[in-house]
Amino acid sequence: MNSSFRRGVRRSPPILLGYAPVGMAYGLLAQQTGIEIGPTLGLSLFVFAGASQFVAVSMLHSGSGVLVIIGTAFVVNFRHFLMSAAIAPRLAKWKIWQRLALGGMLTDESFALHSLYFAQGDLDPTAAITLNSIGYVVWVMSSAVGHRLGVLIENPKAWGLDFALPAMFVGLLLPSCRDKPAVTAALTGGAASVILSLLGAGSWAAFLGALAGATVGTVISVTGEAEA
């Protein structure tokens, strides 16, 4: 047990407190949707991205096709690309396997912590990867616990479980609305998605709405700069 490892462990409580309840809610929801323990844990083990796992469960429930679920997961999880790109310049000295371990387990929460420590000049790979691994194990275990608990719950609506997914979107959306182009992207994406749904775009509505939203937001940001 070296001190880098211990530093990683000491940094883990915020991750633990963040993942455990959400992981349990995910396992519960998957169980209520009729997904067995194997695939429920498969999503946590291989995908390890909460919002997209909730989305997948809900889309499977409404009978969406394979391609549209994967496409939507791609768009939902694409924010990790930017986080990864944001920390990449600092990790030029890391070994390839260390970068894979950090990036493969990168989440909203771990990104926030890593960028904090990296900015302080602490680039210790062992501490960072230990932190990620603890979060990973907690996520998988809490999904399993949630799935088991699901058997005990008879009326998920009375627990507000049907609102776990929209509430999660709200919690992720607000911090991402930093400036006018971001708010425009969100408003356009939301409106386009509703309109496309009403027009019968089905499961593709969110995917296409998001592309429209990001594009209109970019136009607003470019024209805003041209005027200034």
Place this chain on the structure above:
Amino acid sequence: MKDLWLVIAGMTLVTFLPRVAPLLLLPGRKIPKLAERWLSLVAPAILAALLTPELLLDRTAAPMLLNPRVLAAIPTFLVAWKTKSLFAAVVAGMAASALLTY
């Protein structure tokens, strides 16, 4: 069931690659400014695009502005705004939704 594992395999691929690609390729390289801006706007756009139909379009009823989900979203927004915590937002949303079903 076979489809389910196909979904998992596909999701694994499209989640893993964007997570690691910048870390493997990017040190010492730069993304074009316009592309970077578009990419940074994908997050708010997709989250709103997933959220809004969840709130406004109940699969069983006609679209309307004031339904229990919109009402439950109000305290969720306020808590998310004040605390900036995903966990607090989810708890507030579930509690509000549970209370509104009674």
